[in-house]
Amino acid sequence: MMKIVPRSFFAQDTVKVAQELLGKIILVDGCKVRIIETEAYTDDPASHAFKRTERSKIMFETYGYVYVYLIYGMYYCLNFTTEHVGKPGAVLIRAVEPLSGMEMMKQKRGTKNVHNLCSGPGKLCQALGIDKRHNGLALGKEMKIVDDGFLVGKIRKSSRIGIKDALHLQWRFFIDGNKFVSKV
DNA sequence: GGTGGGATTAGCT
């Protein structure tokens, strides 16, 4: 079974979307990957949407859209916007498991180690060729989310990685025991 | 095994 996840799926609680995206598949540019690690961002102090800016406004104005931003001057991070219009939210994709298109990913990443292809937010954007051009696209065309009925086992959670504020919020989610989780 | 610094730029103050 291969069901396209509709954009309306993203129009709900961000933390819930972050958990339910685990196990789902991203299709982009001939590559197929399974989401195994996510983080939820709303209007909390650690989120770009804590303040509405040119960059973060997409988190206020859309759901089910691609939000890509440049981090540390050299890496991109992939997010999907959530919540209803007017309330900001997005889910950061922190790690995925490669399913197909592996050779292209290896080439773009410059490594042969499968476990080092997509095991981090910057890495997976590099592997999938995701950059600023993808920012602002609606899901369903160039990039699609698919549910193949994969059974996610135990979901683990922790504080979000790389932030200094709101560390008490356990809004990082990942599939227990999965070998492709990011090194933290 | 673990730690420290550098890359590189948009968006702040």
Add this chain to the structure above:
DNA sequence: GCTAATCCCACCA
């Protein structure tokens, strides 16, 4: 000018 939702490599143990 400073810092960031990161990654990699050199170096030490």
